[in-house]
Amino acid sequence: MKGYVPADGHIELGEVVPTHTQYAGEVEPQPGVDVRPIRRTTIGRSGTRGAGLARGKTLVRPERYAPPAPMLDAKKADHPFDPWVITSKIVTFWALSSFLKWAGLRDPSMRQAWREKVTLCFFILIAGGTVAFLTVGLSRVLCPPDQATLSLNYIDYGDTAAGGLVGIQGWQYNISQTKVLPNMNFYTVGKIPGTDISNYFKDRGKNIPQCDNPSPSSVANFAAISFDICSSNNGLNGCPLDSINSDLQAEYGLQPTGKQVGYDWSQMALVPLQNFFVIDGNVLNLDPYIAANPNPIANDPVDDAIRTVLGTSHPQGGKDATILFSRTSELKAASECLQIKYYAGHLDKDTAGCMTAQIYLYVSLVVILSLVFSRFIMAFIFSWAISWRLAKTPPPPPISTAPQLTPTPDLARNATLKRTGPQHTQQHLPPWAMQPFRRDTGSVIEPKAAPEVGNDLFTAMLVTCYSEGEDSIRTTLDSLAQTKYPDERKMLFVIADGIITGAGNDKSTPDICRDLMEFESGEYANPEPRSYIAVAQGSKQHNEAKVYAGYYRIGQHRCPMLLVVKCGSPAEQDKPKPGNRGKRDSQLILMNFFSRVTYDDRMTPLDYDLFRKVQYLMNVTPDLFEIVLMVDADTKVYDTSLRLLINTMINDPLIMGLCGETKIANKTDSWVTMIQVYEYYISHHLGKGFESIFGGVTCLPGCFCMYRLKARSKDGEGWVAILTKPEIVQEYSQNVVDTLHQRNLLLLGEDRFLTTLMLRNFPYRKMMFTPKAICKTVVPDQFRVLLSQRRRWINSTVHNLMELVLVRNLCGTFCFSMQFVVFMDLLGTLVLPVAMVLTFVLIIGIATTPIVTFAQAIPLTFLFLVLFSPAILILLTTNKWIYAAWMGIYLLALPIWNFVLPVYSYWHFDDFSWGETRKVTGETKGDSHGNKDGQFDASTVPLKKWSEHEKDRMRRIKRAERHRKARESGRFTTSPRLHAIPAHMDNPSLISLSHDSDSEYTLYDSTPHDSPSASPMLVPRNMPPVPPLHQQYRNNIQHSRQNLLDSM
Template identity: 55%
Template sequence: MTSLRRGKTLTRPDRVHAPAPMLRGQNRRKTLDPWVLFSKLVTFWAPGFILSKIGMPEKASRQAWREKVALCWIIALIGGMVAFLTLGLPYVFCPQSAMASLENFAQINTNTPVMSGKNNPSFPSGLDISNQFQHGSNVDACRNPLISGYPSAMYGPCVAKGGNEGCPLPPIEESASNYGLIPTGRKLGYDWVDVPNNFFVIDGHVLNLTPYLKAFPTASPDDVVDRAIREAIDNRIIDATRIFLRKPELIASIPCLVGKYFAGYLSKATPGCFGVKLFFVISMVIILGIVLTRFFMAVIFDWFLSFKLARPPRQQARHIIGSKSAPWANAGYNAEVKQIQLNPSDLFTVLLVTCYSEGESSLRCTIESLATTDYSDDHKLLFVIADGMITGSGNDRSTPDICVDMIELDPQFADPQPQSYIAVASGAKQHNMAKVYAGHFVHEGHRVPTVVVVKCGAPEEQTKPKAGNRGKRDSQLILMNFFSRVTFNDRMTPLDYDLFTKIHHLTGVTPDYFEIVLMVDADTKVYPDSLGLLTNCMINDPMIMGLCGETKIANKRDSWVTAIQVFEYYISHHLGKGFESVFGGVTCLPGCFCMYRLKARKGDSDWVPIITKPEIVQEYSQNDVETLHQKNLLLLGEDRFLTTLMLRNFPNRKMMFMPQAICKTVVPDEFNVLLSQRRRWINSTIHNLMELVLVRNLCGTFCFSMQFVVVMELIGTVSLPVAIIMTYVLIYSIATTTFTDAASYYPLILLILILFLPAVLILLTTRKLIYIAWMLIYLVALPVWNFILPVYAYWHFDDFSWGETRKVAGETKDDDHGKKDGVFDSSKITLRRWEDYERRRLRQDKREFGNHRPEKNLFFQRDHAQEQTASWYVDEDCMTSYGEHTRHTMHDEFEPIPQLDHTAQRELSRLYGPHLHQHQHISMANPPNLQQSRPHGPRPQPPRKNHDFSRE
């Protein structure tokens, strides 16, 4: 039989250029690596033997310290450059001695006090009395033979003749000593608009030709200097410099005219001062542009776009059975049914809760809030992962015991056995084991299928503290690896197969039905409508691959530490993420409350893996983390790094923020805990922004692009300490400055906009005036946010612990799940395909219950599965970045997950109960209410092909 399949010539492998991974795991760092050499050059003054004596015996810790110092040196350099450009630039290029601006001039104007009274003498303000002083009969420059014969050069405006005909005042030097006049050091200056009639400018000198024009009212026919003077005056040419550069006589007359008719200087800027002023204007335009753009975009998103995304989706009809379906697909269907009306909001959703050392009150609050969300219990699965055998500080029971005690265990899986899986760790810790508890969480009439994964550790680590602990990233990857292997029918670990079996038993559907995952931390309370709103966004815009809601603070009034965080949480969501959502590029989805697509529908019968994409799973599961950069990405900021990976692999898909979906979380109420938390957040933010800068396919171009915004955000983050110092310097200078013109108000306007524009955002979005009070508290605490926390974080770049954030009873400083211990033995973990696991299980069941049927009837018909060729997963939005014909595939011979045939269903119904058998010929137009008939058992579902995934 011949089957059609896509030929390899269409893929054009020569045009496929896969991006280099962000992290290179197995590649050892080269000794001559430029960054390593630079870090050693910067820290040449600290030899290795001295560092080993002061608490850094390992080579890796010494290198991390050197890289920390190098990073701090770069941050100090950037901060110094920002300070120089802001404060030092004028002193270098526009010093006070060379500044020819209005501040150095005594300006001619008429704003002088007016004297009132009777018969007072007239004091015309601003009158130039230079010509009332004796000048002598000639000026030395006027004796030049080229001009000495011209009347304009020979005429003296004021010559001492005695009586009333001469100058009333002696020469200026004598008058200054006679009348006690003290020079001010300021030059008499004119602005361009202040140059009056009969005045003009030559080379920056303002000349008053009024005495000459009164003495010679008519033109002299043979005097070229006179003609040039009258040309400038008659045509009202203020700048006459070009006129007097046309002939040698005119050039020679310039110093003569300046000596006789000089009235002042033109208040002009030197090239250096002009450049400084231009730089400041451009900088202010860019900063104001970014601030105002972020503000208006955030308002537009809140008022218009967010409500459009959150609205309930329309009803849809999907084809689920056709005449060309696989033979096994019609086993339990009415063949006449061609399509079914769906509630589009009922996407199968995994609710992932990762916990570590939380107490019962926090865990119960979180799980109860998820169970009571306005969403069908049949379409959500609680997936709780306890990260190790941990007892939190102040708890009387371990976290796994608390989690298991809260659910109603299924009797069939009451005593689970530890199952092996490959953990994210180094050395022997790569082998970890976990127990899967299956049951239901019951609360307020809700009965939600629940699995609790308890990471208990391998047998050899049972006597050690924190057995099984591998970190939050490992917990996330348990889910990501599981669904990735389900999607591609890849080989499974024993833990994966145990999860598959129990999820199928609890929900009645195979795990390939689940399309989205909501990730929630164990100290977060989710509002009832949040899950439905986030799901609506996923349905209304298929290009959304991840989104988050607003996180509010539950303990905002506990202490001053919590009070200063309220507005910071608000502004980071509504201003930062609101602006980024307009372009679909939210750079950080908080791990405490976010949603991702497991896969996206492509056409009617195909899927594109999203968070289950092998490249993302592989890079996120990197366990050989050596450099300081990698450790800050993966050990401290795994949530932000996952967002970075998603944006990098799917640059044309969207990361969004949904303000209507709300959760509340508990924030640190002690300053030392806040220090530890923000140290991790700030350091991971810097390293993730460094990765995002390299993503070339973000929307926009040059200054009008998300990449430019990321660069500005990176520079702003590392220069926070310098920025807060300059802010207070600016406030002091504004308080002590006399405002003389509009330009003097620019710094004040900029400061007011930056500090108080968020208050306008509050009025336009939340319309809760109480947030203005929280904003004022935040402004008072600006030195904490912009100086203390960043400086502390920068100096602790080489600290990869969680510090005071999560305390565990009996924990010591060296208890680190990332520490390498022993050698990994891969033979301890067996990887098999799902059908192989199922074959072994059915054989075991036959041995226990008796061999009543031939073995071939208990398994899937292999020819049915093999008829389906490899499914190519093509995502159109990736083609622009990775080549026109990028393909996502796991194996050359990809097989969908085989489904139980009709005979096997009857056999399983005999083993596990009659319900599967009695409903095997149900009609999809009128499905039975299986919740009433079997509240604790699996709901029978029709088998399906993996690459079709049509929902009922």
């Protein structure tokens, strides 16, 4: 069955309309068989003109083909049992559908988008809470504040720097001002700083509930529990001093320090501490008990345990009785009494939890420092060692391998275009680019020496317009036309997205663009609209556009210019914004056109019209274009930028896309523009510079970027489609955008999503940043506009990073991979608000609590490095110290960047409008080109191959020729619709036809002006002779027309 395959055989490309003109003559699908369209494949012909099915050695390997990511699957519908749908309904179970309807969400898709938004915000809160816990909470759980500050509350035993101190019941007292008592000399007993003198005070160890009423009560009978520390046999002849209290302290001159006595494990082996041991970190002094009971006591388990632990001393210290006193209930009860009765101090060591918290803190410091410094160092290396080499002037290519304007005979017979997907086969180049033609005698026409492409690659400069004013558009076109690049190798490709009048403009955007052009004929200044399939739903899929062909003149430059005005179908002329389909649709007009030209696919009438007018302007066929520069209509490009970008493409054939630096043109217009200057600079030189080391810049800004349409294969005999790859064009042109994820990707962040598609389909090619190529753009100067713009950017960033993080074959491995970088960027974007809150908490904590230890300074170190390390990059990469001042302004606005904008964006995940960014006269909030309206009739847009379009055109020429001959023979009256034809135009192959409508044609002479057969002719009023093409192309096209005429 021609043109159809079973559903399980190929990827679905879209709905099948059997009555569509593109399937004319094909077998109708059988009942009960699921059929889907496949792309037609041109198989090589026998002989020397075709190469058949084969795959050569190209820059793209079969294993590099990447299928669509599972998160963005056009075939996957929102099923009620989809896990994500179920999850969103579980999280939002409290929001009943009736309540959401009452709140204004009447459409089911809007309610589901709201539920998905709330679910995403819920998961963002979880991620933020997790980061906050790991940053602050984990340390507090492992090491509570009362334990974290223990080391600060101790003065070590034996610390000579703390001389004049003694320990009383675990607390340090200063004895420098004490009086000399008759029965006590504090200086004598306090020779060793921190010496425990608790046993000198009366009432020591008395009135302790844990000792007087233990549980079990039998514990009270054990000697160590019932022992009176102030007994006469305690080794001190009793307790010479009264009970310690504030009055006694004042009387004796004892001054409390507020610090506790701290001991070290190794000190437990010292002779003065031979009767000390530890329970649960508490140091106990058993000197009076051992002095009163030098021998073991029979049937006393507590005494036995005490002597056991005291007898285990070794030179390294120790004597921990914690485990020993936890074996029985009696020993546990006894330990509670002993820890109070004989307490002398505490081990001056962190607990296990505090040690774990410190290890975690140090590991975090190392990891974060590694990330910060690696990003900084790599960006520095790129700036100093790599970037300057990217755009250096390439050497002229060898003549034998340089791409030519026309293929040689051998290349024409064997040239192939190679696809990169596993399901694709090798295909022949289109007939206008490779077919050798024969003279009437049968000999092959040998082409003359063709001019070489060299290093001046044919480049289309795409400028997408919407509601910009004349000044903005003129500035952009002036800068592009004045770039230091040959005018004959660059073409302005301007697309006006609908009949739009921007707020404050007195003319529509298409009229502004048209008035800036210079035309050679009325026919190219007043074209007829041509149909194409737009990126929309319902009847909006049918759109029409007019193609104006002329020149843009500025100074000595006369740059070829195409203006495509999306004017809409006749049915939408009375509706707001006719023809408007969005920026993605504008990009796809160019992408679809060059993809169909590259693969000789079926063309829409708009594609065919573009083909003929590109050929008219450039004197070459469109398949020779290799590069596209994408620029917004409010961007001014430096005159050296285009050449630098082209040089970068030539120097490294693996580069498939790149961007330059975007600077701000209106830096000082308002505080809103001022806070963006440093953010723009650092996002390029630090962010994109770091990503360029991996060759994986994750976002090429739509205002200024360049893509490779196709790349020459290694053997030089074929091309590898890049931006024109069918998988990229197909996925980028999705018109069924239902899920929240798809809408954020395709309706808000089309530029970033295009970069994502390129990285996913060509993971081993490069996306680079060229800092020497510079442009300037106008940024929002009002906060509400900035808020709307960053809402779109942040939300599209989140969803694009969710796509990229699933791509496994990006360069690198584990933590040293581009995938890990993408994951960290995604995580960092999601937790920005929490990070801002934690920053304020940190600043307040530092202001209220002085920093004593290095561990306390670690968070401050984090903050300092993250905020100020980019300043070092500024100093090393540029001599413009003014950026340090811009950094200060940026830091003052940090709460806006890291809290206000992200929180606003996350809560507006389900807002897919452009908001305040581009205002249009008379536009309301509900207007959207993505809304579905009616049903699409596929028969309104015929799809035909180039040869079929040419055949139809030649039929019309032959019919017009018959009418002319009939008129001359007197068989019918001269038609006012046909003009006189010179006698030398008897050969139909030399006639070109331009049709202004389906019923009126204008004939003109395409013979070169220097032809011997040229004679005075009646040139049509609205169309001059077509500029002469290169001789080989002219021969090819003429012969192709002759063959078509002969076959009719």
